[in-house]
Amino acid sequence: MLSQIKRLGADSLLYAFMNVGTKLIAFVMLPVYTNFLSKSQYGIVDILDRWTSMLTFLVIFGTDSALSFYYYETKDESKRLSYVQNVMYFRLFVVAVLFLLVVVAGPWISEKLLQSPHYVDLLYVNLFTLLLDTIFVVATTVMRFEFQTKKVVLFTVLKMLLVAVLSYAGLKFFSQTPAGMFMGRLISSVAIFVLMLRVTWKYLKFRIEWPVLKELLAYAAPLAPTSIAFWVIANSSTFFIQHFASLADVGVFGVALRLAMMITLVTSGVQMAWRPYSMSVKDKKDSPYIFAKIYMALLLLGLVGVMAIATLSPWVMKTFFKPGYYEAYQYIAFLSCVTFLNFYYLIISVGLFFKKETGYITRIFTIAALLNIGLNFVLVPFLASWGAVIANMVTYVFAVIFIFRKSQQVYYVPVSFAKMAFLFVNMVISTSAVIYVQEKQMSVLFILLSWAYFIIMALVSRVDRDFRRQPALENS
Template sequence: MLSQIKRLGADSLLYAFMNVGTKLIAFIMLPVYTSFLSKTQYGIVDILDRLTSMLTFLVIFGTDSALSFYYYDTKDENKRLLYVQNVMYFRLFVVAILFLLVVVAGPWFAEKILENSRYVDLLYVNLFTLLLDTIFVVVTTVMRFEFQTKKVVLFTVLKMLLVAFLSYMALKFFSSTPSGLFMGRLVSSVVVFVLMLRMTWNYLKFRIQWPILKEILVYAAPLAPTSIAFWVISNSSTFFIQGFSSLEEVGVFGVALRLAMMITLVTSGVQMAWRPYSMSVKDKEDSPYIFAKIYMALLLLGLFGVMVVATVSPWVMKTFFAPSYYEAYQYVAFLSCVTFLNFYYLIISVGLFFKKETGYITRIFAMAALLNIGLNFALVPFFTGWGAVIANMATYVFAVSFIFRKSQQVYYVPVSFAKMAFLFVNTLISTSAIVYVQETKMGATFILLSWVYFLIMVLASRVDREFRRQPATENL
């Protein structure tokens, strides 16, 4: 058991280094970008980024999970290559369809979505970037499956550095508009594609085999609506804010969402290592006990990260951002909690992936998406940003709770849901207290008291007992 956990830890550490590096670069560049762009212009960037994320879900179409399963399900290297090639060309085909749609109706899309038809050029730039990023993601995914962690880290960090540098140069010397930012991203993707061409070439050889593609899509198709539901949950608030308020408010809320991603400094390394790791140990006799310890350890780590984000957000906004963006800080901690739940469902749903019951995830997130739309419609017109925060939090609590329950039914992991819920609720109480203290300027002493309450609740939960559980057959 210890050796397996050590391997996850080693890979997670490298991925954490990569993600900490890339997230820090993104964090450093966010105030740089907002210094060039007005709140309205940044609102346009945020809207386009959310549209691109939806298109990314459509391109992937659940094939990431399918490729993960079938790649480990066979030891035949040629068949593994076939799986990769079929996934690659399926995704490129979807990108081609998207290009065709923009050619036919691009100006209309730009007018309806971005409020100006001249932004159609941004749609083309984003699609070219999506094309190159699709190839990059497939190749680095295979590297992860092969535990080539160092290569994944190297190319990912390099890509992010190029995005930061070239986007800054484009904004400064080419155009201080969204066009400059997106051109910098496109050129970065071109450079990385050229650098990786040698190792990419084998996966770009055209070898479509319908039985292989059908096998992939049968596994993936139930997850595709889930991806669309994810997009709705993650992004509908932005469009409700745009509809009921303005692009300026979208810009402020978009900055809060970006800063909320700071929590992924803690979680993203584990997320990248988790699928290969969990699939590789699922048949071990003591795997449920391994997962139980990981469930609880990651929950504690994530909740601690939310508390840290809540504490430092005002200082971050005041130090690095223009005063017009300062109000975003109040949303950041709660959106960080939402971001953590979006990660955590992947961890606690292993049973559904092992037993091929991923259709349940689709049904739950379809309901969650409808819930999210309803809550946004009811709350955003009256509470704007806070309405969006409440809608997203309630949505993910609903989804994670039901997914965990079902996963436990098909693959039991000996961990206490009651303790997990207790810790989560008390973290929300502590976080709310910190934000209230910051809003009312009550002083650092009361923030310290909020931390004391949080730590007392962790100790009171006796979470240490979860880590001491062992299989009955294990020699102590």
């Protein structure tokens, strides 16, 4: 038992290192890339990246969860290999279909996606990269199943480093355009493919067994809509900005989105540890009170983090980015809030996981995706990027409220929703004030007053009582 716990702890630390390492590399390289690319050029990169992420969902089509289930369902090594090979060739088949679409209608697709028929070469480069990354993902997934954690971390971090170095080289020596950046990515994927060929070769041996494939897809298909819903929420704003504004606006908004993701440097470690931790304490007598304190502590940390990001964003943009991208600072804090809410719903939904009612989360996020599209359609034409920010904020607030409400119904945690909402609203007011002061170039004193207001409101709410509450006091 102790050895299993030690392995879980060691693996968690290694994966946390991997997540933090890859995100730090991406953060460091972002100002490097934007130094070579204009706002419109980076807009092209951002749009292609978002479409590629959607295509990745289609390629995977829920088969990651299906493979995880059936891989552990059987102890027969030959059967396990069959599952892996069938997943591999299903995904490669989907990529092949995408290649065929570009061959048949490449200029038309380029025109629709990028407002020009002359970017077909970028479509091919991205699809070649997607093909090689598909093989990489299947191989590293099996490594995770086999607890080859060090290999997974090594290859993943090495791949990210190669992407960074070769993308920089492509921009520096090949072409200071999106083509230079994407060629760097492709070459890095080729290099990793060659390095891993010995590992992946057995998975690439052609083997389609229709009963096995049907079994996998029957498990996977119901999971695909949830992935698409998350993709819609994460990416639809970009396409509305492209349609109603410009590629330059897309470039600025894309930089803000990527910087906002840096809050996951803190949340990803908690997210990885949360599910096993929550399951381990759920049957303890005082577990609802433990969860109540965690809910409030993480909320406070998240809200303070968003305000800190709002305060520091202008300095980050001035120090590391070209002047043309400076306006992105306005959006970073609220987009960071969206990223935090995307993490926080996993924390406050413990009841749904305990009671196996996770289907409710799927339904809520499907509705949220439709809400997000509607809000973007209404707001972006009039408010441009601010409309997209508001749409994303409202979408995640809606999802968190309904998921929290349902989780409380099936597993009650003694925490005040009114107090949580009060703190959140006052964070929004304070953060808005900070951004307004920065935009109007007012005295830094007003930023300090915004912080003071939030701290006073937190004290007025008597949030300290939530951390002192004990079961015995509650029952007396």
